[in-house]
Amino acid sequence: MKFIHLSDLHLGKSVNEFSLMKDQEYILQEILGVIEKESADAVLIAGDIYDRAVPSEEAVRLFDEFLTTLSEMGKKVFIISGNHDSDERLNYGSRLFLAKDIFISGKYKGELTRVDTRDAYGVLHVWLMPYIKASHVAHYYPKEDTSTYDAAIRTVIEKCEINREERNIILVHQFVAGSNGTPELSGSENAVLNIGTIDKISADSFADFDYVALGHIHSAQCVGRETIRYAGSPLKYSLNQREILSEKSVPVITMEEKGKVEVKLFPLKPMREVRRIKGELKNLIENAVDTDDYIYATLTNEAFQFDAMARLREVYPNIMKMDYDNTTTRAIQESDADFGTEEKSFRELVEAFYQLLNGRLPNEKEWELIEAEAKEVGIIE
Ligand SMILES: [Mn+2]
Known part of the structure; x- marks a missing residue:
């Protein structure tokens, strides 16, 4: 199966009072082009669909258009909430969307949603981890260690029955760091990241997953290994020097038999640089x-x-x-x-x-x- 990995769309975002609506509309069209060209089977959206918990009408309309097009193209879509999204609002209609192969997990309710799909190589499990705070986990598992985000997420994953013989993908919107240091920020993530403190999660927690589709950090990068990856935001959302010089891209993931995963990056050209x-x-x-x-x-x-x-x-x-x-x-x-x-x-x-x-x-x-x-x-x- 072939997947397109997206995250941090932040639809409705403005930078220095410039609405980026037209730029976002444009870049979603470009992304649809990549999906078509690559004949991808599914799209993973790892959180922060919207820039705000109460998104503007324009932002909602744009996402509606995008989802409808993907559905018409016959693509499966997997979506989790990010810290900028309202979990309940993102969940709206999610049970109805199942019939259209659109899988949304907006809110953690004690276990992760697992979607099973099939291709020529057998079954492939897609796990959806909506944005979770350690306190949410503590609520469901008061006896487990949830003193840090790392411990809390470990608990969440331990509760999943993962079949290691089969292929597993997970969508996560958290601050995940590898043993090689902390990820580089783009400057537009806002005050959500307490670098080096409580919300850092070790990439080791995801050892059982063949691909980890990360969202939260807006600079594209892999964490620890090629297949644990931040797709990055599709547009530059900050005037930070490193972000200005960076190049935006879309990861295309090809999964064949267990153990065979290939990641290719497709550069994204914005309407306006x-x-x-x-x-x-x-x-x-x-x-x-x-x-x-x-x-x-x-x-x-x-x-x-x-x-x-x-x-x-x-x-x-x-x-x-x-x-x-x-x-x-x-x-x-x-x-x-x-x-x-x-x-x-x-x-x-x-x-x-x-x-x-x-x-x-x-x-x-x-x-x-x-x-x-x-x-x-x-x-x-
Ligand atoms: Mn974000």
């Missing part, structure tokens, strides 16, 4: 290319440029962010690094910043103004 440009304002404007792209511009001018964002926007209508990289910003960054901001008082922080910008401390009159402003916006009382 996310690009970082850097230079003097004048140069960026005069030498503009691919102006429809999402742009993160960094100005190297030493002097403040009046109305720079508006001037850039005239050329790059989809500019998302602008900042400066010059002597001043670098000095601020350096002093930030040894600031120890948490231990400093408001006054100390402002003084240091003021000193850096103006080469002197603020006088009494200026202090009055700064304090009045800070009170107004609620920084100090």
Whole structure:
């Protein structure tokens, strides 16, 4: 059987107030193209279908369209919830969808759903692990160790009766790490990842599975072995430097007899690229290319440029962010690094910043103004 692995669609997402609806619509079409070209039998979607627990109408419509097309193409679809999805809403209609070979697991109820499929090589089990918190597991198994996510997920898997002679695939939306270190983040995963702390799960827990379709981390990568893999989000959802330079792709998994699994990556080309440009304002404007792209511009001018964002926007209508990289910003960054901001008082922080910008401390009159402003916006009382 041939599977397409997707995750972290985050339908309805905006980046820096730009709705990516059109880009998402486009990329789903591209993915349908890969599915058709590869004659895949099934699609695995490892969580974070939507960006929010209450998705927009547009986002729901887009996913409805995607599912309907997959169903019309005769594909099986396996879906789990991610931490961004509402488990109950994702479960809506799931029993009716079974008749169309669409299998959704939105909520953990003490055991994992197992779907058995068949091909020329025999039976193949697809296990669905919706997004689970350790506390959910504790609720069903109060006597088991659920003190960490690792222990909790181990418990969940121990409760599955896995036939190791047969082929098994599992969909998981968690923070899974191999012995070779923690996975690299793309910067758009939000505050859900407490790196290195309680929610890290060892890849060893999945030793009995022939393929582990992971979701949660938006950078495509494998964890421990080729067949434990984050598909990554289909689009770049952050302006993080590494994410901007990364390439999005879709893993296509071919499973033959037990022990024979092949993974191929198909690069995904977005409708609009996310690009970082850097230079003097004048140069960026005069030498503009691919102006429809999402742009993160960094100005190297030493002097403040009046109305720079508006001037850039005239050329790059989809500019998302602008900042400066010059002597001043670098000095601020350096002093930030040894600031120890948490231990400093408001006054100390402002003084240091003021000193850096103006080469002197603020006088009494200026202090009055700064304090009045800070009170107004609620920084100090
Ligand atoms: Mn996600």
